[in-house]
Amino acid sequence: MIVMNRFARRAAYFLIIATTMGAVLCTRVLTSVHAQATAPTTDKAVAIMDPTLISRGEYLAKLGDCAGCHTAPKQGAPFAGGLAMGSPFGTIYSTNITPDRQTGIGHYSYAEFERALRDGVAPGGKRLYPAMPYASFTKISDADMLALYAYFMHGVLPVSNRPPETMLPFPFSQRWGLFFWDTAFVRHERFKQDDKRDAQWNRGAYLVQSLGHCGACHTPRGAGFEERGYDESSRLYLTGGANDNWFAPNLTGDLGSGLGRLSPHDIAAFLKSGHGAAVHIVTFGSMVQVVEDSAQYFTDDDLNAIAHYLKSLPAREPSGxxxxxxxxxxxxxxxxxxxxxxxxxxxxxxxxxxxxxxxxxxxxxxxxxxxxxxxxxxxxxxxxxxxxxxxxxxxxxxxxxxxxxxxxxxxxxxxxxxxxxxxxxxxxxxxxxxxxxxxxxxxxxxxxxxx
Missing domain, CATH: 1.10.760.10 (Cytochrome c-like domain)
Structure with missing residues (x-):
């Protein structure tokens, strides 16, 4: 009965959003169509074959931990999908993002690739569930987006694999309703540098808020399963969140349950190796895979930038x-x-x-x-x-x-x-x-x- 009541509440909330947000439909569609009409120029088409760009895209894919979700456990083919992810609404299976043209994304144009990452919409208008962190990826810069496209089209081996289809119960099976969720909760804008901050802070903020999508786990969710903030201007941003029966801890400067007593060196070492430097903390849970698949490959400059940004966050939601x-x-x-x-x-x-x-x-x-x-x-x-x-x-x-x-x-x-x-x-x-x-x-x- 507890589970059914929870689903009932979610369903009611979902339908309320669908009703109340209908007034913005026309405006949002027109804006979206205009933004999505762009296709790669001839120069872009040539650029995506550049080995340097492909190599940069490979590094960016590690920053985004794409393999972490899009590779099945027990020696699944890289990026071929099939990972089962638990959610309050049911099990969501990751898709094949290799350049296989039948079962992967090999047929995606640059505009379609960009729209999927930034807007959560696949070719044909199919909405992606926000297990795909497009609310964060919408902040990825144009240069980084092009490098990612170059890598996934020309640096990843195509794998013919059709993962299980996600089949959520009604009403969550109605993907069209995600339009209203997106309209209500996602801010579609690129990352904007803060001129009052130094270059290292801005780099760290960009990585945490966009490719790193740290808030997807470390920010609490609201009644509509939305993140309660996407940058440091929000009071609850990175104050800890519950995901798949794990609690991702507070990353603000709280001296108890946060990062207040950790040095930037501790934070960088933790991300690189899973162990703090002077403070004896060790990675656990789903963060283990983040370190193994992603963070251990970050450059020292990027690790230090992330640590610098996180250490700038004031203590919020203190505990213990x-x-x-x-x-x-x-x-x-x-x-x-x-x-x-x-x-x-x-x-x-x-x-x-x-x-x-x-x-x-x-x-x-x-x-x-x-x-x-x-x-x-x-x-x-x-x-x-x-x-x-x-x-x-x-x-x-x-x-x-x-x-x-x-x-x-x-x-x-x-x-x-x-x-x-x-x-x-x-x-x-x-x-x-x-x-x-x-x-x-x-x-x-x-x-x-x-x-």
Whole structure:
């Protein structure tokens, strides 16, 4: 009944938008047709064969993590589609974006390619579900768009593969309604530089807001499943978001659950290798694939630009706190060293967790993440913490980073009450100050994960 009620609410919202936005139909169609009438000039047609442009497009495709969504797991052909992506409305399958003319995008003109990326409309007028982050890709510059087209047409091997067709339940199966969603929520404009900021800031902002589409995961969604902001002018932009039973953390300057205590070097190192430099944080969940498929290939200049931009964001939606010098933290440190701890969850932690994360919660640099002061530990939303304990996880395997390490799953070893107890202990020890974890939270997530 809970699922049906949620779908009913979504359906009602969808239909309200379809009704109320109808008045803008004619104006938007005329504007869209004018913008989409452009085709590549002769000069452009020649340029897309340029090896330098194709090479640049390959790098841009890594910046956009195109392979991350458009490559099926278990050794699927690159960009041939077929990845199943969970959404509140059902499973969405990624499409084949190789230059195969029958099953891929080999027949796309430049104008059609541009329209798909920026407007979410495939040839023939078929609307793409916003799992394709065109709300971010609309900001991609013209030069970068041309380079991407050159790469996908002439730098990617064509693969004949027809992925499963996305079949969402009514009314979400009615793709025409996405016109109204787009009209209501997407700002179709290129990235505009801020002349008051330096070149590094503007480069970082461009990457985060467009190709990197960081907000697609790290920005909360509204009632219409829209991102609650697309740049730093929005209060909720990059303050954390729930996606496919993971919580993507706050990227603003919050000292608790955000990036406030991380240096730009920590952020750049985290993206490059999945591990912080001085702060012992490690990539988890879907971000592991982002590092493996995308971020590890970024140039140092681009990594530093992204870090510079993120560090400029003021603290928003603060959650949790970290005070390792508090009396409580000092007393707990002594108790953990001697093993004289009576706090609920402490025994489980010492028996199952301390070997890797250490009794002081500081982890091991380049191996196991610290839990003391970890922004994810301090986040208001505990979904990611719970899922890691239930399912386990692994750090990324990168070309130049530390070897991958695995965390075991405890779904079959711990009861709901025990998971809640040990995580509450972690969230309130070593100076961590975050709300307790409820047994019901564990049970709900277990149900969603079928664990």
């Amino acid at each position: 706190a970290y005070n390792p010098q508090s009396q409580k933290a000092q007393e707990m440190a002594v108790s953990l060293k001697t093993g004289d701890v009576e706090h609920p969850g402490a025994g489980l932690y010492l028996a199952f967790c301390a070997k890797c994360h250490q009794t002081d919660g500081r982890g091991v640099l380049q191996k196991f993440p610290a839990l003391a002061g970890n922004p994810t530990v301090l986040a208001l939303d505990t979904t990611s913490l719970l899922r890691l304990v239930i399912e386990g996880g692994a750090s990324p395997q990168t070309l130049n980073g530390p070897p991958t390490r695995k965390m075991p799953a405890f779904a079959n070893q711990f009861t709901d009450a025990e998971i809640a107890s040990v995580l509450t202990f972690v969230r309130t020890s070593w100076g961590n100050e975050a709300r307790p974890v409820a047994k019901r939270d564990v049970a709900v997530l277990r149900g969603k994960l079928k664990k």
